[in-house]
Amino acid sequence: xxxxxxxxxxxxxxxxxxxxxxxxxxxxxxxxxxxxxxxxxxxxxxxxxxxxxxxxxxxxxxxxxxxxxxxxxxxxxxxxxxxxxxxxxxxxxxxxxxxxxxxxxxxxxxxxxxxxxxxxxxxxxxxxxxxxxxxxxxxxxxxxxxxxxxxxxxxxxxxxxxxxxxxxxxxxxxxxxxxxxxxxxxxxxxxxxxxxxxxxxxxxxxxxxxxxxxxxxxxxxxxxxxxxxxxxxxxxxxxxxxxxxxxxxxxxxxxxxxxxxxxxxxxxxxxxxxxxxxxxxxxxxxxxxxxxxxxxxxxxxxxxxxxxxxxxxxxxxxxxxxxxxxxxxxxxxxxxxxxxxxxxxxxxxxxxxxxxxxxxxxxxxxxxxxxxxxxxxxxxxxxxxxxxxxxxxxxxxxxxxxxxxxxxxxxxxxxxxxxxxxxxxxxxxxxxxxxxxxxxxxxxxxxxxxxxxxxxxxxxxxxxxxxxxxxxxxxxxxxxxxxxxxxxxxxxxxxxxxxxxxxxxxxxxxxxxxxxxxxxxxxxxxxxxxxxxxxxxxxxxxxxxxxxxxxxxxxxxxxxx
Amino acid sequence: xxxxxxxxxxxxxxxxxxxxxxxxxxxxxxxxxxxxxxxxxxxxxxxxxxxxxxxxxxxxxxxxxxxxxxxxxxxxxxxxxxxxxxxxxxxxxxxxxxxxxxxxxxxxxxxxxxxxxxxxxxxxxxxxxxxxxxxxxxxxxxxxxxxxxxxxxxxxxxxxxxxxxxxxxxxxxxxxxxxxxxxxxxxxxxxxxxxxxxxxxxxxxxxxxxxxxxxxxxx
Numbered sequence: 001x002x003x004x005x006x007x008x009x010x011x012x013x014x015x016x017x018x019x020x021x022x023x024x025x026x027x028x029x030x031x032x033x034x035x036x037x038x039x040x041x042x043x044x045x046x047x048x049x050x051x052x053x054x055x056x057x058x059x060x061x062x063x064x065x066x067x068x069x070x071x072x073x074x075x076x077x078x079x080x081x082x083x084x085x086x087x088x089x090x091x092x093x094x095x096x097x098x099x100x101x102x103x104x105x106x107x108x109x110x111x112x113x114x115x116x117x118x119x120x121x122x123x124x125x126x127x128x129x130x131x132x133x134x135x136x137x138x139x140x141x142x143x144x145x146x147x148x149x150x151x152x153x154x155x156x157x158x159x160x161x162x163x164x165x166x167x168x169x170x171x172x173x174x175x176x177x178x179x180x181x182x183x184x185x186x187x188x189x190x191x192x193x194x195x196x197x198x199x200x201x202x203x204x205x206x207x208x209x210x211x212x213x214x215x216x217x218x219x220x221x222x223x224x225x226x227x228x229x230x231x232x233x234x235x236x237x238x239x240x241x242x243x244x245x246x247x248x249x250x251x252x253x254x255x256x257x258x259x260x261x262x263x264x265x266x267x268x269x270x271x272x273x274x275x276x277x278x279x280x281x282x283x284x285x286x287x288x289x290x291x292x293x294x295x296x297x298x299x300x301x302x303x304x305x306x307x308x309x310x311x312x313x314x315x316x317x318x319x320x321x322x323x324x325x326x327x328x329x330x331x332x333x334x335x336x337x338x339x340x341x342x343x344x345x346x347x348x349x350x351x352x353x354x355x356x357x358x359x360x361x362x363x364x365x366x367x368x369x370x371x372x373x374x375x376x377x378x379x380x381x382x383x384x385x386x387x388x389x390x391x392x393x394x395x396x397x398x399x400x401x402x403x404x405x406x407x408x409x410x411x412x413x414x415x416x417x418x419x420x421x422x423x424x425x426x427x428x429x430x431x432x433x434x435x436x437x438x439x440x441x442x443x444x445x446x447x448x449x450x451x452x453x454x455x456x457x458x459x460x461x462x463x464x465x466x467x468x469x470x471x472x473x474x475x476x477x478x479x480x481x482x483x484x485x486x487x488x489x490x491x492x493x494x495x496x497x498x499x500x501x502x503x504x505x506x507x508x509x510x511x512x513x514x515x516x517x518x519x520x521x522x523x524x525x526x527x528x529x530x531x532x533x534x535x536x537x538x539x540x541x542x543x544x545x546x547x548x549x550x551x552x553x554x555x556x557x558x559x560x561x
Numbered sequence: 562x563x564x565x566x567x568x569x570x571x572x573x574x575x576x577x578x579x580x581x582x583x584x585x586x587x588x589x590x591x592x593x594x595x596x597x598x599x600x601x602x603x604x605x606x607x608x609x610x611x612x613x614x615x616x617x618x619x620x621x622x623x624x625x626x627x628x629x630x631x632x633x634x635x636x637x638x639x640x641x642x643x644x645x646x647x648x649x650x651x652x653x654x655x656x657x658x659x660x661x662x663x664x665x666x667x668x669x670x671x672x673x674x675x676x677x678x679x680x681x682x683x684x685x686x687x688x689x690x691x692x693x694x695x696x697x698x699x700x701x702x703x704x705x706x707x708x709x710x711x712x713x714x715x716x717x718x719x720x721x722x723x724x725x726x727x728x729x730x731x732x733x734x735x736x737x738x739x740x741x742x743x744x745x746x747x748x749x750x751x752x753x754x755x756x757x758x759x760x761x762x763x764x765x766x767x768x769x770x771x772x773x774x775x776x777x778x779x780x
Contacts, residue, residue, distance in 0.1 A: 420623070457650050457652065459646075460616065460652075461652070462636075463637055463644040464667055464712070465638050465668060465715060466636075474663070479654055555734060
């Protein structure tokens with residue numbers, strides 16, 4: 001092997017070929033990157049910033065002082081806070097024990113249990129609401145409890161979703177906690193309970209605070225659950241906005257309420273951000289493996305700690321399937337058969353299967369758009385510290401409730417735009433709204449992996465002769481493949497189940513599966529309710545199937561050469 | 562005309578208040594076939610100088626020439642300078658052979674030639690038969706050998722080695738230092754080896770220069 005024979009591929013040659021000067025080339029690269037970032041920013045501008053901005057501006061300029069003075073508004077405000085607090089406390093109570101059982105001690109089969117706990121989080125809100133309704137209605141499995149009225153079903157459904165959030169966040173903190181301090185407290189005469197209360201619990205504090213803030217955010221923006229389980233009695237800001245628009249056709253009041261809701265969310269987000277940074281600082285201090293194998297006594301505690309969550313998650317789903325098989329003439333599949341025909345005596349103008357196809361189409365488009373734009377944004381965010389503002393822009397939709405996104409779109413885009421553009425078609429606006437909702441999730445699942453690729457690894461590829469395009473294709477992309485599966489699955493599942501934004505962005509003749517279910521429920525009658533149950537099972541099945549496929553997508557481990 | 566590498570009045574500054582001057586007006590020439598040791602305490606700017614020569618940090622001033630031709634504006638991937646990183650920076654998603662073949666793929670070599678050159682490179686660093694292994698199955702010493710083979714395989718006109726042995730333990734370092742010198746000499750490489758260890762530099766290099774506070778001092 002002799003050195004100094006490296007062929008400088010295509011550099012300036014003596015024959016005087018016209019060769020692009022390298023400076024220009026890197027300028028062109030920068031221009032290409034800027035051009036690529038312009039795509040997602042234009043998308044967010046058109047389908048998110050402009051609609052939401054218009055809505056909030058309307059709230060400020062034409063908002064009615066009457067709305068702010070009305071008792072109805074403040075009752076809805078109070079209910080929003082009450083429900084969110086109750087959902088947060090419930091999630092913490094069930095989640096703390098489960099976090100310990102799933103993260104602090106180790107036992108056989110734990111990986112499966114952890115995977116199961118994440119299932120509720122991706123289930124569509126409509127499905128969960130209907131399932132709790134089915135469970136607690138007078139004829140349901142737990143109908144004898146007489147809990148179908150009031151806020152109990154709503155809080156239970158909120159806890160259903162958010163237990164997994166608490167488990168993830170607090171579990172991560174707990175697993176890396178040094179067990180030595182609690183043991184030291186025991187040797188100083190503290191009982192097991194005192195050691196937990198005085199030593200372990202304060203150490204978990206930052207994790208618990210971070211989890212509580214995020215759960216509070218999710219609960220206070222929950223729409224489908226309150227709309228379906230709350231009926232006409234329980235109204236939050238979100239459902240009040242819906243009522244103003246859909247029943248009273250009072251857009252100005254709706255815009256005022258939206259403004260109020262944005263203030264609530266912004267406050268919660270500020271607290272969540274502060275709690276999260278405290279948690280990260282605490283994690284940095286105590287990065288160690290504090291887990292241990294479960295003893296026999298521990299296993300009893302594990303069972304006790306997990307049982308409430310298992311019941312809360314399992315019972316409604318069992319109840320839903322049971323109800324879907326319950327027909328007027330005994331047990332059978334008649335409800336499922338009715339998915340194929342236009343339901344009688346209901347205001348759903350198409351068969352449910354047609355709505356399912358609409359949903360799949362919209363979710364496929366929304367996922368493609370959210371993934372492509374999310375990838376571009378994530379790449380830009382992870383490459384430079386100066387791109388922090390991009391991160392903030394990409395995360396904005398997470399902090400604005402889906403109802404507000406949907407209402408904004410309804411207000412601004414269902415009419416011809418200057419320049420001859422007209423997006424006023426649910427086939428465009430529904431996927432667009434869903435992509436807006438899914439985009440932050442895609443960015444969030446890709447950025448950590450992209451950040452973990454050291455810049456030196458890219459430099460190594462460059463010194464071996466790879467141009468920027470090939471560095472991306474041969475270094476970044478293969479490493480990204482695994483989170484790509486999760487990001488795609490998450491985007492698709494969220495789009496399939498999306499209800500808040502979709503219910504505003506679509507039209508009655510173009511329902512998606514969740515909006516079709518809501519329509520079926522709004523005109524009670526045993527047939528249409530049975531059909532709704534069957535449709536919920538179908539939607540739950542589609543969503544979990546998508547997540548299962550996504551989890552299995554590992555990509556090839558090593559690229560052959 | 563100077564043959565080999567010539568560095569003229571090269572400076573590297575990192576942003577900050579005030580800006581940090583990592584390399585301060587360095588002039589340096591390395592003849593073809595010469596193995597230059599760049600010695601200095603940590604923070605003296607030697608790694609920055611290396612990164613500037615290879616083109617992965619921007620220059621505040623000065624120029625880099627090869628055989629009299631100014632390559633300052635040539636992008637990293639067209640410079641033909643190989644760099645062995647302190648911690649290897651092997652591609653985790655590729656096998657040992659896939660790592661070594663990377664630079665050859667960039668040159669557009671066909672599969673047969675690639676396999677032959679990968680085999681040669683593995684033999685050169687004493688890792689025959691390691692081709693199909695995964696990166697995470699390798700020991701620290703094996704990783705650095707693969708990193709060396711990966712940089713040598715495309716036959717760069719200049720090899721830059723940034724503390725190539727510092728992540729290894731003492732024993733292994735001494736053995737590998739001698740091996741490294743033999744490999745660089747047998748391939749006729751022109752090389753700059755950055756190290757903070759005087760003995761190591763003496764074992765590997767034909768000439769040594771000292772660096773401190775971003776400037777060169779003859780050593």
